[in-house]
Amino acid sequence: MKLICLLGLSLFLNTAFCQNNSIGIFDKSADIGKPTNAGSSRYDERSQAYYLKGAGYNIWFNRDEFQYLYKRIGGNFILTGNFEFVGGEGNGHRKIGWMIRESADEAAASVNAVVHGDGLTVLQWRPLRGAYMRDPEDEVFYAKKSVFRTIQLERIGKKVIMRVANWGEPLQEVSSQEMPNMKDSVLVGLFISSHDSNRIEEAKVWNVRIDKPVPETYHPNPQVKLPPLIGVVGCRLETMDVFTGNRMVIRESATKFEAPNWMPDGKKLLFNEGGSLYTIPVEGGTPEKLNTGTADRINNDHGISFNGKLLAISHSRPGPGGGSTVYILPLAGGTPKQVTEQTPSYWHGWSPNGKDVTLVGMRNGSKIYNLYKVDINTKDETALTTNTAGHVDGPEYSPDGKYIYYNANPTGTMQIWRMKPDGSAKEQLTFDEYHSWFPHISPDGKWMTMISFPTDIEPNSHPSYKKVMLRLMPLNGGAPKVIAYLYGGQGTINVNSWSPDSRHIAFVSNSEKK
Template identity: 75%
Template sequence: MRKILLIVLLCWHETAFSQTEAVGIFTHHANIGKPKMAGSSRYEPATQTYYIKGGGDNIWFNRDEFQYLYNQMKGDFILTASFEFIGQKGNAHRKIGWMIRESADEAAASMNAVVHGDGLTVMQWRPLRGAYMRDPEDEIFYAKQTVFQTVQVERIGKKITMRVANWGEPLQEIGSRDMPDMPDAVLAGLFICSHDSNVVEEAKIWNVRIDKPVPSTYHPNPQIRKNLPARQPVLGCRLETITVLDGKRNVIHESKTRFEAPNWMPDGKKLLFNEGGALYTIPVEGGTPEKLNTGDVTRNNNDHGISFNNKLLAISSSREGTSSQVYVVPLQGGQPKLVTQEHPSYWHGWAPNNKEVTVVGLRKGSKIYNLYKVDINTGKETALTSNTSGHVDGPEYSPDGKYIYYNANPTGTMQLWRMKPDGTGKEQLTFDEYHNWFPHISPDGKWIAYISFPTDIDPNSHPSYQRVTLRLMPAGGGAPRVIAYLYGGQGTINVNSWSPDSKSIAFVSNSEAEEK
């Protein structure tokens, strides 16, 4: 009888410290190591923000005490979030961050991406259960007055990498470590430790994203992909909005299938996106997508956008036996009118006069894309570029009509440029190592939003499923700042997706493949 009672008490004890009700996207939360002061975790749906409280003596030596909000995960993944302690006072060594752990045992092997109360930011690890915690000799301190930090952890095979950025900056690698004894199935999530057994600390955490990248066998070229014998995955998508002032993101729609390229509708209340050859609108706070009527033009791609007078929608679509051509249709829907006779042609911008569009196309047997201005009534084309090498894309007018912004690769990296509406006066705007695509001008004409791809891709391509950033810079040129770190690429922000008040942007990020 005593043995049975002991078993019951042990089961109750475990249940008391490990709760399985979901908190946001996390399935478990627990006090690890029996801290004197218990912690808790909660999620605020309206702001998509997590609040975690935790006590604990330390996360160090050969055992840990802390509050943990986590999922059970396998394979490769990318964890990204922004962190901030609530309250300026507290132990200098209080800790928040991401943790990958072999189990909920207090002595479990783990890899921790840690931000301390005094600004110390470091990767720490326990290679085996019961071993002493380790960290590198070169520790990085951020200033105490830093408002918040974004922390990212990526696992590829047995290798785990930590990256950190202050608001507006690119992610910088803090450390990388092979963990050969870490199992494939792990716990991964958010943590907090007060570093004082008599105190409970609190932190808020937002822009929390868990991404499952494609395997290393995935090929970025769609023409090659379709001929490969192995099945190539299609990742699910999130439709997100972000306020550019503070970088706060909200997921408003998710799908296990692929959708792309949002436009913000003129009333500011709905977004437009393409999926499966059709166009859909959805309320900006989320809801059920509604199909937009595009008549017999039903193979629409991710190049579409709204005229400055808010009356017309330009779409790019292909018919059987042809590649993409450009059409215009009333914004409320209807039968589209063909604008470009030649193909391939991809729409990217409206002229402020609402009578012309800018397109990217191949002409006269050339294998090099160039930019053109096309009259929507007559179909007359005017060449804006005449490149014989490299690639140009994404031509978009400024609201005042003085410039056309675009991206080009004349020297080996894709950068942002602008020119006068007649194609003269070309000037380069960005000068960094990233491959920068799709400049989108805010309605007030003050800002350029664009996507930056990593340095190791073909500069003439904008593939899916990459670690990319969304950036913001003054329209006249100047230093850019990062406003979002995400897993995405093709379809993320191909077309202008600024809100009418120039305060927010919509975009698509990728999550994970649908289970078969």
């Protein structure tokens, strides 16, 4: 049973009905401004989607009428979700989107990322309570019949930025606005207004994420002496259908974990946390620790052989000459066998025949990373690159063994490349402004995923806690397509996380501070 409460004169004489029980990640839903027809909001746990129904004359002039699903937060944040209207054609001025609002008062100051029924896409704001709503008068229209639209609203200090993309595209900034008088603690959430007092409209919103970014000065390495971070940045373990973009959160934690692999049976994921490895069912549940013997300082470079029998790990061995070292052990768990002598060595790929592994490392006193192939039995190393500048990383075999895919930046931006297994015939595959890392090839050999950092990231670096994209690219030719926008980076998708059916991937995103 839902508890219904009446918020009266305490909210600026505005009457609103609210549900005190949480709805997904939100705290309340309410009809703002007393629409003639009551609205509602619900969360479908199976699909992790939100459904809003609402009426209302408009969100405009000096008062609003709409259905609102919201929570209260402060500081900087990033709001991202996919939006679409449900049902037949309605009023061309019906509205859905993200809203930041000072209160549930119908005349409250607010800033709104709005998509209309006719495709008009605009940032609107009311600078003070009771003031008339404003917009930049930019007529930006997206096709009404597009599959769906991703809307992002970010607050940085007093500035609010709206970004929008159709499926497969990078986010584009629509507008930004300074809100100098807006309080720090605000309501944020999803909304719908029918622009017709006698009609109720419905919207579906999914892949909804509220991210609390860390300060730009934050560094995840505790050895870097910077002011302490207040609070903890948590992590989400997510799976995604790469062809529809539908994402599912299967685990959330206030502690940091990274780099999922999909287990060969398709039923579990493998990830690292606190120096150890854990498995978890793909539907979620309680993680179980994998026996890795004395290897208890495992980082986010680990993966499973093509035959599903062996596991390679990168473990920082202690003592003189220590550092990240590659080991192998049975996938079921057991005693690790050391493969590399020189450090640092970070594993990244298995050969299809299971005889060799590929890694990135520094050798012979050089401060430049290069790529190597190592025989797991003889420990003989073969250099695949001999760079004296720049950076290379992420070497991974294709399932047919014809190529090793990797990322490199000889041109100044980090791009995806491939070469033959002997290091010859190097070929650049991506050509754009983004810095792309960690190419992962699907089991059927048809697709490649990658993580792409924005243009303001130093090309040799792949930091945590950044606004990044996951992209999908056909191996038989074609441009990369955006399949996810998230807050993450290092640890998100360092290793191959394709499902055995070549339809899904797993990855880690960063969540709210807990």
